[in-house]
Amino acid sequence: MAKTAKPLTMAAALNSAMRDALDEDPNVVIFGEDVGQLGGVFRVTSGLLAEFGEDRVWDSPLAESGIIGTAIGMAMYGMRPIVEMQFDAFSYPAFEQIVSHVAKMRNRTRGRVSLPIVIRIPTSGGIGGVEHHSDSSEAYWTHTPGLTVVTPSNPADAYSMLREAIASDDPVIFLEPKSHYWMKEGTEQSGPPLPMNKAAVVREGTDVTLISYGPTVAVALKTAELAEEEDLSVEVIDLRSLSPFDDETVCASVRKTSRSVVIHEAAQFGGYGAEVAARVTEREFYHLAAPILRITGADIPFPAPLLEKYYLPTPERILNAMSTWEWDD
Amino acid sequence: MSLTEETSARAVLPDAEAFTLIDASGAAVPIDRRRGYELPDVEVLKELYRRMVIARRWETQVTALTRQGRLSTYPSARGQEASEIGTVMAMQETDWLFPTYRDSIAVGTRGVVTAELLSGFRGDWHSGWDPKEHRIAPQATPLATQVLHAVGLAMAAKLKGDPIATVTFIGDGATSEGDAHEGFNFAGVWQTPTVFIIQNNQFAISVPIAKQTRARMLADKAVGYGIPGYHVDGNDIAAVFAVVTEALDRARSGGGPTMIECLTYRIEPHTNSDDPSRYRDAADVEAWKARDPIARLERYLTTEGALDDELRASIEEESERIAAAMREAMNREPAIDPMELFEHVYNEPRASLLEQRDALKAELEDAHDAGAVS
Numbered sequence: 274m275a276k277t278a279k280p281l282t283m284a285a286a287l288n289s290a291m292r293d294a295l296d297e298d299p300n301v302v303i304f305g306e307d308v309g310q311l312g313g314v315f316r317v318t319s320g321l322l323a324e325f326g327e328d329r330v331w332d333s334p335l336a337e338s339g340i341i342g343t344a345i346g347m348a349m350y351g352m353r354p355i356v357e358m359q360f361d362a363f364s365y366p367a368f369e370q371i372v373s374h375v376a377k378m379r380n381r382t383r384g385r386v387s388l389p390i391v392i393r394i395p396t397s398g399g400i401g402g403v404e405h406h407s408d409s410s411e412a413y414w415t416h417t418p419g420l421t422v423v424t425p426s427n428p429a430d431a432y433s434m435l436r437e438a439i440a441s442d443d444p445v446i447f448l449e450p451k452s453h454y455w456m457k458e459g460t461e462q463s464g465p466p467l468p469m470n471k472a473a474v475v476r477e478g479t480d481v482t483l484i485s486y487g488p489t490v491a492v493a494l495k496t497a498e499l500a501e502e503e504d505l506s507v508e509v510i511d512l513r514s515l516s517p518f519d520d521e522t523v524c525a526s527v528r529k530t531s532r533s534v535v536i537h538e539a540a541q542f543g544g545y546g547a548e549v550a551a552r553v554t555e556r557e558f559y560h561l562a563a564p565i566l567r568i569t570g571a572d573i574p575f576p577a578p579l580l581e582k583y584y585l586p587t588p589e590r591i592l593n594a595m596s597t598w599e600w601d602d
Numbered sequence: 603m604s605l606t607e608e609t610s611a612r613a614v615l616p617d618a619e620a621f622t623l624i625d626a627s628g629a630a631v632p633i634d635r636r637r638g639y640e641l642p643d644v645e646v647l648k649e650l651y652r653r654m655v656i657a658r659r660w661e662t663q664v665t666a667l668t669r670q671g672r673l674s675t676y677p678s679a680r681g682q683e684a685s686e687i688g689t690v691m692a693m694q695e696t697d698w699l700f701p702t703y704r705d706s707i708a709v710g711t712r713g714v715v716t717a718e719l720l721s722g723f724r725g726d727w728h729s730g731w732d733p734k735e736h737r738i739a740p741q742a743t744p745l746a747t748q749v750l751h752a753v754g755l756a757m758a759a760k761l762k763g764d765p766i767a768t769v770t771f772i773g774d775g776a777t778s779e780g781d782a783h784e785g786f787n788f789a790g791v792w793q794t795p796t797v798f799i800i801q802n803n804q805f806a807i808s809v810p811i812a813k814q815t816r817a818r819m820l821a822d823k824a825v826g827y828g829i830p831g832y833h834v835d836g837n838d839i840a841a842v843f844a845v846v847t848e849a850l851d852r853a854r855s856g857g858g859p860t861m862i863e864c865l866t867y868r869i870e871p872h873t874n875s876d877d878p879s880r881y882r883d884a885a886d887v888e889a890w891k892a893r894d895p896i897a898r899l900e901r902y903l904t905t906e907g908a909l910d911d912e913l914r915a916s917i918e919e920e921s922e923r924i925a926a927a928m929r930e931a932m933n934r935e936p937a938i939d940p941m942e943l944f945e946h947v948y949n950e951p952r953a954s955l956l957e958q959r960d961a962l963k964a965e966l967e968d969a970h971d972a973g974a975v976s
Contacts, residue, residue: 302761328761333788334784334787334788334791336784336787336788338750338780338781338784339750339781339784339785339787339788341750342747342749342750342751342753342754342781342784342785343750343751343753343754343757343788344754345750345751345754346750346751346752346753346754346755346756346757346758346768347754347755347757347758348754349733349739349751349754349755349758350698350754350755350758350759350762351758351762352758352761366780369744369747369781370747370750370781373744373747374744374747374751377728378740379946379947379948379949380728380946380947381727381728381729381740382729382732382733382740382946383727383729383942383946384945384946385732385733385734386733386734387949418947419947419948421948441949441950442949443948443949443950470950517952517953517954518954520953520954
């Protein structure tokens with residue numbers, strides 16, 4: 274339960290989640306690059322060092338593999354580390370520790386050692402970042418058994434999902450859309466928070482299902498608004514959890530609409546959208562009126578800042594793709 | 603400069619000559635060369651001897667079983683018993699060990715039973731023992747990754763105020779890995795109670811130490827991390843035990859990490875699939891056999907009158923008994939359950955895994971039914 278007053282931005286919501294977790298559980302610790310004194314390059318951990326002291330929140334040496342590797346040892350001894358990777362592309366030095374150890378420890382020890390680690394990664398583009406600051410790394414993690422991969426699209430989810438991730442006994446990759454850090458609340462649903470592993474229907478519709486997550490939820494919602502002007506009723510799903518995948522919610526929507534587009538910023542080939550399209554097709558082929566389409570980044574390295582607008586998915590591109598379908602009515 | 607004068611406050615280059623208490627001939631070195639250390643008590647040395655004899659006999663049996671195909675592979679630590687056993691015998695029960703694939707005898711000496719210890723090499727599960735029960739992490743197959751785990755666990759213990767230390771083994775080749783550097787550095791900065799045992803057995807599979815580093819010796823690296831470094835004769839269990847004991851005491855009492863290079867030699871091939879004739883001279887192996895850790899301690903204890911034929915025979919008999927029990931355990935087929943494949947990946951069961959488990963179950967039942975009919 275949130276003790277803090279309603280947060281204003283996603284960054285503040287994440288900050289509140291960590292503050293409340295630090296407050297409730299002495300085993301929760303936070304460390305990483307610049308997360309202490311500075312409060313993180315995005316200020317998401319702002320004020321936590323001052324409030325909880327250096328035994329709970331501290332600046333580590335600048336080495337991502339070292340951060341994840343030491344978090345593993347801490348978790349083996351009963352702590353619940355929250356670590357930050359600063360930017361997606363800076364998580365790659367830690368790839369071996371995450372894929373070979375974080376993901377596998379529970380299985381290789383026959384369930385005797387769980388690693389309750391939260392790996393926070395500011396993800397994706399849209400902020401005009403220089404090279405290596407705008408990657409979308411989700412497919413690397415979702416392809417790895419043993420990891421839970423989630424991504425919030427709004428401040429309320431950011432709070433409830435991070436609390437749940439910290440409380441989880443399994444390791445969680447927590448992807449924070451960096452273009453949304455300063456997003457104000459208001460888009461989230463009311464009522465009790467949805468569990469972290471459930472997808473949300475954030476807009477109901479009957480003609481098309483747009484499957485989105487993280488930064489592309491806003492793009493999908495904008496698309497739905499524009500489509501409405503053309504008398505198309507678009508349902509928008511915010512996946513929230515990429516692994517596990519909420520087949521039930523997604524398939525129910527596609528059965529209803531019979532048409533779907535998956536939207537993500539990451540490159541298309543071998544990307545997360547391919548998995549979504551394949552598994553929904555396997556389950557709902559006879560309910561589909563058209564092939565599931567993918568609107569994603571191109572199969573190129575993430576572009577330089579002045580060129581990113583040509584790369585990122587846009588409502589226009591999604592509407593154009595939808596217009597390539599044959600519509601009977 | 604005395605080793606005992608070194609503190610974590612100001613690291614200095616270790617002595618070039620590997621520190622020895624009992625030399626290759628089995629004689630105790632003169633007091634003026636003991637650098638302030640005392641020889642371990644003779645009862646301790648007898649116990650170290652017993653443990654090494656048992657470990658070698660056990661490992662000889664494992665290697666034989668591997669040749670017979672009972673294990674898929676086995677990396678032997680023959681010749682390195684002093685580093686392996688001297689280190690773990692210096693540890694307390696509450697300390698944690700982070701071993702590599704070559705350190706099975708160290709794990710066994712800490713009390714893990716054979717069937718659990720050899721689970722990974724036998725192939726019935728990746729890691730067989732309960733790490734929390736034994737305070738031993740699973741054996742690391744990737745190189746140097748476990749160094750960071752040892753530093754992290756030590757940091758957690760330090761934060762909780764528990765007076766324990768962590769020990770990790772790392773090979774000479776693995777010191778070239780980035781994770782070794784990051785582990786040494788984090789430990790230095792955080793002053794964690796961690797002891798790094800670098801077993802310099804001179805070869806990383808086939809590649810000699812000269813192709814891993816330009817450093818005078820691996821222990822020299824400690825100075826760059828601001829931590830004490832020691833260069834120890836890794837075939838002298840008295841020296842290993844004395845230096846590791848001191849490093850662990852310092853770690854547990856808040857004195858921070860220590861790097862200890864144990865100079866030793868891998869007598870056996872890297873694993874049973876290796877061919878050392880392609881990269882080293884048999885004469886080198888013979889020269890190192892003359893520095894055997896067990897033979898030298900046996901000579902010392904015999905000269906001291908602490909080891910007679912009766913005791914030697916009783917230790918040998920005990921080793922044979924342990925090897926026979928191990929052989930019997932390994933000749934029993936391990937219990938494997940394909941349904942378990944899906945059981946431990948997550949705390950929360952996942953629908954997609956349960957579907958895949960049920961599919962495998964149906965497949966096996968179909969195959970079983972087909973077999974019953976035909």
